[in-house]
Amino acid sequence: MHGATPQLLTEALDHTVDSLPNSLAIVDEDVRLTWRDVDRLSRGVAKSLLASGLGPGDHIAVWLPNRPEWLLLWLGALRIGAVVVPVNTKFKTSEAAYVIQKSDARIIFLLDSFLGTDYEDRLLEMCPDWDRLAEVPSRDFPELRTAVVLGASSRVGPTFEDFMAAGNQVSDEALHAAAGRISATDTVAIVFTSGTTGFPKGVMHDHRALRMMTEVSEWFDYTARDRILGHLPFFHVAGLFSSFLPSVITGAAIVLMQQWSAQRALALIEQERVSVLSGIPTHFLDLLSHEDLASYDTSSLRIGWIGGSSIPPEVIRGCDETLKMDALLPIYGMTETTSTTAVGRIGDPLDIRLAGKGVPLGGYEVSIVDAATGEHLPPGAEGEIVVRGYTVMRGYYRDAEATAEVFDEDGWFHTGDLGVFDQAGYLQITGRLKDMFIVGGNNVHPADVEAVLLDVPGVKQAYVVARRHPRLGEVGVAFLEREGPAAPTEEQVLAHCRANLAPFKVPRDVFIVDAWPLTPTGKIQRFRLREMAALQESTDAPQ
Numbered sequence: 001m002h003g004a005t006p007q008l009l010t011e012a013l014d015h016t017v018d019s020l021p022n023s024l025a026i027v028d029e030d031v032r033l034t035w036r037d038v039d040r041l042s043r044g045v046a047k048s049l050l051a052s053g054l055g056p057g058d059h060i061a062v063w064l065p066n067r068p069e070w071l072l073l074w075l076g077a078l079r080i081g082a083v084v085v086p087v088n089t090k091f092k093t094s095e096a097a098y099v100i101q102k103s104d105a106r107i108i109f110l111l112d113s114f115l116g117t118d119y120e121d122r123l124l125e126m127c128p129d130w131d132r133l134a135e136v137p138s139r140d141f142p143e144l145r146t147a148v149v150l151g152a153s154s155r156v157g158p159t160f161e162d163f164m165a166a167g168n169q170v171s172d173e174a175l176h177a178a179a180g181r182i183s184a185t186d187t188v189a190i191v192f193t194s195g196t197t198g199f200p201k202g203v204m205h206d207h208r209a210l211r212m213m214t215e216v217s218e219w220f221d222y223t224a225r226d227r228i229l230g231h232l233p234f235f236h237v238a239g240l241f242s243s244f245l246p247s248v249i250t251g252a253a254i255v256l257m258q259q260w261s262a263q264r265a266l267a268l269i270e271q272e273r274v275s276v277l278s279g280i281p282t283h284f285l286d287l288l289s290h291e292d293l294a295s296y297d298t299s300s301l302r303i304g305w306i307g308g309s310s311i312p313p314e315v316i317r318g319c320d321e322t323l324k325m326d327a328l329l330p331i332y333g334m335t336e337t338t339s340t341t342a343v344g345r346i347g348d349p350l351d352i353r354l355a356g357k358g359v360p361l362g363g364y365e366v367s368i369v370d371a372a373t374g375e376h377l378p379p380g381a382e383g384e385i386v387v388r389g390y391t392v393m394r395g396y397y398r399d400a401e402a403t404a405e406v407f408d409e410d411g412w413f414h415t416g417d418l419g420v421f422d423q424a425g426y427l428q429i430t431g432r433l434k435d436m437f438i439v440g441g442n443n444v445h446p447a448d449v450e451a452v453l454l455d456v457p458g459v460k461q462a463y464v465v466a467r468r469h470p471r472l473g474e475v476g477v478a479f480l481e482r483e484g485p486a487a488p489t490e491e492q493v494l495a496h497c498r499a500n501l502a503p504f505k506v507p508r509d510v511f512i513v514d515a516w517p518l519t520p521t522g523k524i525q526r527f528r529l530r531e532m533a534a535l536q537e538s539t540d541a542p543q
Helices: 009-019 035-051 068-080 095-100 120-127 159-169 173-181 209-219 238-252 262-272 282-290 311-323 348-353 400-404 446-453 491-499 525-533
Strands: 022-027 031-034 059-063 083-088 106-112 146-150 187-194 200-206 228-229 255-257 303-306 327-332 365-369 383-386 413-421 427-432 437-439 443-445 459-469 473-483 509-510
Touching: 009 068, 009 173, 009 238, 022 035, 022 068, 022 383, 031 035, 031 200, 031 446, 035 068, 035 159, 035 173, 059 068, 059 095, 059 187, 059 446, 068 083, 095 443, 146 159, 187 238, 187 413, 200 413, 209 238, 228 238, 228 262, 228 446, 262 282, 262 400, 282 311, 311 327, 311 348, 365 413, 400 413, 437 459, 437 473, 443 525, 446 459, 446 473, 446 491, 459 525, 473 525, 509 525
Parallel strands: 022 255, 059 083, 059 106, 083 187, 106 146, 228 255, 303 327, 473 509
Antiparallel strands: 022 031, 187 200, 365 383, 383 413, 413 427, 437 443, 459 473
8 A cells, every 4th residue: 555554444445545546346146336425425425424413423323134234334423433232233223223212323224124023013113102202202212313214205204315414514625525524543443242140242443443453364375356246244343344344455345145145155255256255154155055156156256264162174175175265264253353363374285274373463462361361371282362452442432340250460362262373373162151152154052042932831941052953053952851840841932032133042942850950069060961962963954
């Protein structure tokens, strides 16, 4: 890059716009935006946000699938120093309400409907006093003032077209003044994820995400000639940071998918000459096992990363031998570390990649410590992975106690994951201290599911553990103790879960127990439950 190194995400965007104004930036079906288009539209969004009364530090909830408007909203928010709060489109009403309330969002953007869900109905369900917000703030959402709907009409606020039209009244000078108040330490996104207590926590990231993703872009040798498949949802750091920011940094185009479909992905890879394909094992298993794979031209695929709790050997070999990718590199990271902590090297031998090993990218520290004493351990010793430096979050929003729990006095962030460094400096993940598990790339904390299970009449105790799954990596399994005349059936319990939890959180099976495996002090032995659940592993079909 010429001139000073960009410190703000908007500076990186402006550099790409200046360098590659006519290059393709965003592809979504028939919508094809150049970087000049992105610049013009994002500035229009920024003015419209100002016209809506938003300014530096205000929080903007985005409850949308992967659409160009999602990205334009974030870029527009960045131009005025506002903060995006992604909301998972799979969330049920109560789950979304928690994120919107906890984040202090002042405005929410939502689609009228998506995959059979009416999101306006969801909003009215969570906020019955919506129609009176102009006179009296909502009791549950005291900061929320406006909803903008992407659709032909709206029952809850202005349409996106009306929102954009209002920005025409805002001057360039007003936008410039707002931009002048932006600092590199400002929060750019609050991404909610489950934490050790089971309640979602808002992970705050600032403009240092630019440095992290610049390192990633250079590591993978991304260029403006690349085409990145944008199937990873933007409500997750893997989509928002790891997929889109490399596009902003290098000028590579991002090809959007609102919903994962192996056949649609193959068609886009062929039509758009996609060269960067990343994801979790599920995505690659779906592609490699697709009956029509041989009929699609995937020769454009060049490189990508793969994350997840475990990487099936057939995925690495399939990407090498069938998809003919130059490299598919294992990656380890989490929401709190800007999605990246360690990555495999291009040219690593097969055994290193099959083991899921990677190295830190540099400029930040990664160490292994004794989880009990905090003592830093030498290579070859297993312990808890801790991280310190620019890649780590600023903290959890409005949760100083939870933030203090994961940072020690020396500034190390404790991941809760177990790992070991080998003599060559490669980090291998060996397990988790936390009980959280990952279903098809989605984090699930047992406490979230257990709270819903305990709401079922007749359920006395409930515990959820993970079981391996051939396609999704892991799935949840519930164990229940029932009591009283209203003891529910397994199907009744599952029906309650389906009504109150995102699909990936719903247990695959429910088992009724009369006695629990206990420690001498009376605590539940979760590892015994995992052993019991594993006995059913062979019955799981790869669906």
